[in-house]
Amino acid sequence: MKTIFLHDTNALRILAQDQYFASLIPLARELRMRESKKDAESHMNVLVTMELLRHMDETDPHYIACLRALILQNHLTRHSKPSGGESIDFIPPWNPLLTQHFFGKNSDFMKYYYRIVEIAAHAAENADTDDWKKDSKDIKIIGDQLLHDRTEIKNNFEDLIKYMNDGNVDWAFHEKDLPIRKKFVQEIKNGKMIFAMAMGMLRRAHAVLELPFVQPGLEQKMDKFLQYYLPMLQMSNLLMKKFIGGFPSLADPLNKAWNTLNDMQFLAGACYVAHRERDNDVRVVIVTDDKGIHEACLGTYMEQNVWTVKQYLAFVYN
Numbered sequence: 001m002k003t004i005f006l007h008d009t010n011a012l013r014i015l016a017q018d019q020y021f022a023s024l025i026p027l028a029r030e031l032r033m034r035e036s037k038k039d040a041e042s043h044m045n046v047l048v049t050m051e052l053l054r055h056m057d058e059t060d061p062h063y064i065a066c067l068r069a070l071i072l073q074n075h076l077t078r079h080s081k082p083s084g085g086e087s088i089d090f091i092p093p094w095n096p097l098l099t100q101h102f103f104g105k106n107s108d109f110m111k112y113y114y115r116i117v118e119i120a121a122h123a124a125e126n127a128d129t130d131d132w133k134k135d136s137k138d139i140k141i142i143g144d145q146l147l148h149d150r151t152e153i154k155n156n157f158e159d160l161i162k163y164m165n166d167g168n169v170d171w172a173f174h175e176k177d178l179p180i181r182k183k184f185v186q187e188i189k190n191g192k193m194i195f196a197m198a199m200g201m202l203r204r205a206h207a208v209l210e211l212p213f214v215q216p217g218l219e220q221k222m223d224k225f226l227q228y229y230l231p232m233l234q235m236s237n238l239l240m241k242k243f244i245g246g247f248p249s250l251a252d253p254l255n256k257a258w259n260t261l262n263d264m265q266f267l268a269g270a271c272y273v274a275h276r277e278r279d280n281d282v283r284v285v286i287v288t289d290d291k292g293i294h295e296a297c298l299g300t301y302m303e304q305n306v307w308t309v310k311q312y313l314a315f316v317y318n
Contacts, residue, residue, distance in 0.1 A: 001039070001281050001282065001283055002039050002040065002041075002280075002281065002282045002283070003035075003038065003039065003040035003041075003282070003283050003284075003285055004040070004041060004042075004043055004273060004277070004282060004283070004284050004285070005035070005040060005041070005042040005043070005285050005287055005312065006042070006043055006045050006091070006266075006269065006270050006273070006284065006285070006286050006287065007042060007045075007048070007073065007076075007287040007288070007312075008045070008048060008263070008266055008286070008287065008288040008290060008293065009048050009051045009052060009066075009069065009262075010288065010289055010290060011287045011288050011289065011309050011312070012048065012052070012069035012070075012072055012073050013065050013066065013068070013069045014289065014309045015027075015031075015069075015072055015309060016065070016068035016069045016071070016072040017065065017068070019068060019072075021068070021071070021127045021128070021129065022127065024068060024071045024072050024075070024127050025071070025075050025127050027072065028071075028072050028074075028075030028076040028078075029075065031076055031316060032075075032076060032078075032079075034316040034317060035316055038315065038316065040315075040316075041079060041089075042076045042077050043077055043089045043090065043091060043273070044073060044074070044077040044088050044089065044090040044091070044117065044120075045090070045091050045266055045269045045270075046090050046091060046092045046093060046113050046116055046117065046269075047092075047093045047262060047265040047266050047269065048073065048266060049070070049073065049090075049116060049117070049120045050093075050116060050142050050145070050146055051066075051146070051262055052066045052067075052069050052070040052073065052120075053070065053116070053119065053120065053123065053132075053139050053142050053143075054139070054142055054143035054146055055067075056070075056123065056132045056136070056139050067123075067129065067132070070120060070123055070124055070132075071123075071124040071127050073120075073124075074088070074120050074121060074123075074124035075124065077089065077090070088117060088121070090113070090117050091269035091270075091272060091273060092109070092110065092113040092269070093113070093265045093268070093269070094201075094204075094232075094264075094265050094268040094269075095107055095109045095204070095208050096109050096110050096113070097268055097269065097272040098201055098202075098204055098205035098208065098268075099205050099208050099209050100272070101205070101221065101224075101225060101229075101272065101275070102202060102205045102218060102221050102225070103205065103209060103211075103215075105209060107208045107209060109208070115138070116142060119132075119135045119138055119139065119142070122134055122135055123135065123139075146262075147253055147254070149261065150253035150254075150258045150261055151253045153258075153261060154250060154251070154253050154258075157243055157250060160243075161173050163180065164178050164180045164181050164184075165178060171248040171250070171251045172246070172248055173246075174244070174245060174246030175246070181244060184240075184244050185244055185245075188237060188240055188241055188244065193237055193240055194226075194230075194233050194234070194237055195226070197233050197236045197237065197240075198222065198225060198226055198229070198233055201225070201229070201233075202214070202218065202222060202225070224275065227301075228271050228274060228275040228278075228301075229268065229271040229272075229275075230271075230300045230301075231267050231270070231271055231296050231297045231300050231302045232264055232267040232268045232271050232296075234295075234296040234297070234298075234299075234300070235260065235263050235264045235267050235292065235293070235296035236264050237296075238260060238292055238295065238296060239260040239261060239264065242257065242260060260292060263290065263292055263293055263296070266286075266293075267286075267293065267296060267297075270284055270286050270302070271302075274301070274302065283305055284302075284305060285305045285306075285307055285312075286302065286305065286306045286307065287307050287308075287309060287311075287312045288306065288307075288308070288309075289308050289309055293306060294306050
């Protein structure tokens with residue numbers, strides 16, 4: 001059985017920590033070689049790449065750690081082509097994945113993600129701390145896009161607060177006795193919110209392609225979506241629990257509380273590849289030390305395929 005590894009941001013940072021810049025490319029090549037001997041390879045998750053690129057600012061406290069991780073990711077996910085040279089297999093964030101799943105179409109967003117892969121290649125080319133600066137303007141746009149995604153969901157949450165709280169935005173709403181909030185808490189517990197979130201993703205796929213909601217013939221695809229994307233949907237449930245349980249820091253889209261949204265998109269990529277490879281004797285393994293991702297995969301087909309960094313290293317070096 002072939003294995004496809006997807007490393008999250010922190011896994012890459014752990015693998016790259018304490019490495020000299022000059023040793024990062026040789027380390028990536030060694031890991032690639034060891035993976036290959038086990039019929040395995042690592043693929044690039046572009047959401048992770050975007051998260052690392054947004055720290056490409058010498059004043060950012062995470063700059064060096066993320067630059068190391070970016071270099072490692074880029075060289076770990078390169079693979080030799082039969083015709084010569086190297087290519088990178090990458091998985092984009094959820095907009096193209098949703099449109100592909102439901103309608104068999106890549107959205108216009110794909111060209112944007114090809115550009116991100118190109119920027120990451122430039123930034124990691126020689127393991128030089130200055131390589132990324134040639135694309136600094138586009139890197140700023142990437143950071144702005146991530147902030148936009150968070151702000152969009154934050155605004156949706158504010159609309160929900162207004163709905164529960166007589167039209168007022170109060171991020172301390174959890175301290176009040178709001179009957180509608182109690183209903184949401186119950187729906188999170190009984191699983192109804194999972195289906196509501198899946199419907200939200202279906203609506204998103206329609207919106208990205210500018211299609212009227214709802215197009216016919218999607219019942220079977222929705223069933224498969226609920227099956228294969230359950231880890232991502234359970235992660236979105238964790239974000240909803242965080243919100244409805246009282247997490248006022250979500251009022252700030254720059255707060256690290258929003259990392260759960262990044263984890264949702266990371267999981268969407270893993271779920272997409274698992275669905276794509278379902279009949280090809282291929283397993284998709286997520287490499288992460290993040291407890292939330294491990295929790296989101298509990299009770300799903302991915303439960304045994306979420307490995308810690310220590311488990312990944314034991315596999316490749318055994």
